[in-house]
Structure formats: structure tokens, C-alpha cells
Amino acid sequence: MPPHILLVEDNALVVGALRLLLEETGHRVSDASNVADAARAMRTDPPDLVLLDLTLGADDGLALFALVNPPLPVVVALTGHDDPETRERCLAAGCRDVRVKPIRSRELKSQIAAWLGVRTPA
Amino acid sequence: MTRAYVDDLSVERLAALQEQNLELSRLVAELRNEAALRTQFLSNISHDLRTPLTAIITHGEILRDGILGELTGRQRESVSGIIGGGRQLLDMIGEILTYARGAANQLTLSRSDFTVEAVLEQVCTLNESLVAKKGHALSVTVEPEIPPLYGDREKIVHVLGNLLGNAIDFTAPGGKVWIRASRGAPTERGHVVLIEVGDSGIGIAPEHHELVFREFAQVDATASRQHHGTGLGLAIARKFVELHDGRLWVESTLGGGSRFYFTIPVRSAS
Ligand SMILES: Nc1ncnc2c1ncn2[C@@H]1O[C@H](COP(=O)(O)OP(=O)(O)O)[C@@H](O)[C@H]1O
Ligand SMILES: [Mg+2]
Numbered sequence A: 001m002p003p004h005i006l007l008v009e010d011n012a013l014v015v016g017a018l019r020l021l022l023e024e025t026g027h028r029v030s031d032a033s034n035v036a037d038a039a040r041a042m043r044t045d046p047p048d049l050v051l052l053d054l055t056l057g058a059d060d061g062l063a064l065f066a067l068v069n070p071p072l073p074v075v076v077a078l079t080g081h082d083d084p085e086t087r088e089r090c091l092a093a094g095c096r097d098v099r100v101k102p103i104r105s106r107e108l109k110s111q112i113a114a115w116l117g118v119r120t121p122a
Numbered sequence B: 001m002t003r004a005y006v007d008d009l010s011v012e013r014l015a016a017l018q019e020q021n022l023e024l025s026r027l028v029a030e031l032r033n034e035a036a037l038r039t040q041f042l043s044n045i046s047h048d049l050r051t052p053l054t055a056i057i058t059h060g061e062i063l064r065d066g067i068l069g070e071l072t073g074r075q076r077e078s079v080s081g082i083i084g085g086g087r088q089l090l091d092m093i094g095e096i097l098t099y100a101r102g103a104a105n106q107l108t109l110s111r112s113d114f115t116v117e118a119v120l121e122q123v124c125t126l127n128e129s130l131v132a133k134k135g136h137a138l139s140v141t142v143e144p145e146i147p148p149l150y151g152d153r154e155k156i157v158h159v160l161g162n163l164l165g166n167a168i169d170f171t172a173p174g175g176k177v178w179i180r181a182s183r184g185a186p187t188e189r190g191h192v193v194l195i196e197v198g199d200s201g202i203g204i205a206p207e208h209h210e211l212v213f214r215e216f217a218q219v220d221a222t223a224s225r226q227h228h229g230t231g232l233g234l235a236i237a238r239k240f241v242e243l244h245d246g247r248l249w250v251e252s253t254l255g256g257g258s259r260f261y262f263t264i265p266v267r268s269a270s
Helices: A012-024 A035-044 A061-067 A084-093 A105-119 B002-064 B073-103 B116-134 B153-169 B233-243
Strands: A004-008 A028-032 A049-052 A074-079 A097-100 B112-114 B137-142 B149-151 B176-183 B192-199 B248-252 B258-265
Touching (some): A004 A035, A012 A028, A012 A105, A012 B002, A028 A035, A035 A049, A035 A061, A049 A061, A049 A105, A061 A074, A061 A084, A074 A084, A074 A105, A084 A097, A097 A105, B002 B073, B073 B233, B116 B153, B149 B153, B153 B192, B153 B258, B233 B248, B233 B258
Parallel strands (some): A004 A049, A049 A074, B137 B176
Antiparallel strands (some): B192 B258, B248 B258
16 A cells, blocks of 8 residues: 655645655545644545644744644655754654755655654664 | 942942843843844744645655656646746755754854865755856866865855856856855965956946845845845855855956855865
């Protein structure tokens, strides 16, 4: 079964680009544009990996952690905010890693393998 | 009777002074608020610009990497142009953000010891292809037994990269660009290393020597046309150098090339 990735992102253009990249490289993709929808999606169709944007309209992406119960899949923040405080905030909230957009397509591919590998050792 | 009069007077003065104090603290608060708002604004803008750029660059990379099928050489060249342009915009957005953080004094140094040679090599490697493309001759000289620097390596690389980038850009093809590192004259704070980044390029008229360090300042918007800048490079570079207690200045005449100098203190042998 292909790994399932949930994209939490409110910009449709970014969702479109990442969905295409991820699907074409052998992943199953679903998406949500706010934290409530994301939490629902995580309950009904649990993903292996969540790529989480931080600024979701009025929502703070990190609020997702308060809405879902453990065990959580690997959550990685994918953000346009390139500063050390944001990084700290994400790691403190429970993100496995933080990447600044746009992440290079090659890097994303190799990183996904690493992130998934960490959680589900073969 | 006289006494009562004096008391009245001082009460009145006190009240006036108190009022002035209030007014001053209100002004200070307002200025602080304005600076914070400006930083917030620039930081929001840079985030918002990054988002659609993400879509552009990611789609470009999907095509370039042949994920949707192999491209011909010319097609790949064209798509690489889209990605390159997007990445250049990203760099400029990054510069705006760095500036905003600097203006809000949100920048801190993380210091370590490193050699001048190491940072020069790093910066030259980064600029190799640009130098080659313009056919410049780049020379690097380091005075023997120069002491190691003690500072924020990333920021010093940023400063050097910026000065070198300008030297390359503001010099007609086939010009000379050089970097020299030497011991500078000791200051009251101790020993310093002096780094010069020079070029044989278009130069800067003396009346513009201070202007170029101002944020968003470009001497000639038309001359800068082929040069992609925000006019923030030198403002940020000066900020970074000053955070190290160093100085950054320029010596140049119009048409006579430019020499930018900066000093970085070395750790006192104690
Ligand atoms: N080596 C140089 N030779 C001539 N002019 C320069 C040089 N470096 C900087 N300048 C002038 O100073 C301006 C500001 O430089 P900078 O702050 O780096 O911003 P930018 O490179 O983004 O324009 C440039 O636009 C240019 O007019
Ligand atoms: Mg510049």
C-alpha cells in the first residue's frame, strides 16, 4: 500500500503542486485547509505523515495537536516563515521536523522516506 | 504669604513636568509600536509572497525532474529558467525578512572561532560560476599568520557574499575583483582583522558613499537593472558587522572602482 500523506494547507495552488509531486512519486494524498478538517481527516482516514502549514487562514496550524489524540503520525511543519522562533515553536508543539517552503522536490522525496522510515521501522 | 506663593508655583511646575513625562512616554511607546508594526508587516509580506512562489517552483521542479515524462534539452532549459527566476525572488524575499528582523533588533550572534581562509573559500566557491560567467579575474590574498576570527560565521559569510556579489555585478565583464585580508590597526577594543573587497567597476561618487548603506537605496536604478537587488544588501551587511563591534565603509570614485572595507575583532589572547 502506498504511504498516505495528509496535506494541511490552505493555498489551493500549493496543494495542487504538492499533490501532483507526491502522487507522481508513489504516495496517496489527501488534503485539508483548516485544522478542524485536518483533525477529522486524521480520525477517519489516518495518514502516515502530515505535512502541516502554519498559517491556515485564521487558524494556527499547530492548534492541530490539541484536536487529535495520540498515537500521532509523523507531523512535519512546512511553512513560509523562515525564522528560528517559528522553528522552535513547531518542535515544541510536537513536529518531527520543520521545513521552509518551497522545499526542493528532490529533498522532499528523500526526506519523506526518512520521516516514514523513522516511524515504521521495517 | 510668600511661602504659599512658592508652593503654588512648584505644584504648577510639577504638574507641567508630569504632563511632559506622560507625553514623552506616549511618544516612545508609539515609536516602538511603529517599529514592531513595520517588522510584522514585512514579515507577513515575505510569508505571503513565498506561498505562490512555492507553487511555481514546485511545478517547475516536477517538470524539470522528468516526473511527468522526459523533457528535451531546450524544454528543460526553459523550465530551469522559471525555477531560477523563482529562486532569485525567494532570495530577495529572504533579504527583506532579514532586514525586518535586524530593524527590530531580533538578530543575535552565535559566535565561534574560524579561520579567514575558511570563510573566503566558502564565499569564493559560492560565487565561482558568477565570476566565470562575467569573465572577471578574482584574486584572494590573506596575510600570513592572520589570527582566527571570533564571530558569527554565517553572518560574516553573508557580509562577504554580499560585497563580492556587488563587486561582480557592478563591474563590466572582464574586470578585476579582489579580496584581501590583513591585520587592521588595533582599536581600543583590541585587535581586528581588516577585510577588503575591491573591484575595477563603475565606482560610487563620494556624495553617495553614505547613501548606499541606507535601506532600499540604489545609486542608479537603471544601472542596477541587470543587477537583481532590493537595495538592502549593504544595510544588512553593515548591521551584521556592527553587531560584531566592527565597522564597514567604502572608498570609491565614480569610474574608479570601489573598495569596501570591514573589520572584525579577533578574540583577545587572554
Ligand atoms: N561594488 C560596487 N560598485 C558600485 N556600486 C555599488 C557597489 N556596491 C554597491 N553599490 C551601489 O550601492 C547600491 C546598494 O547596494 P546594496 O545595498 O547591496 O543593494 P543592492 O545590491 O540590492 O542594490 C547598489 O544598488 C549600487 O548602486
Ligand atoms: Mg547587493
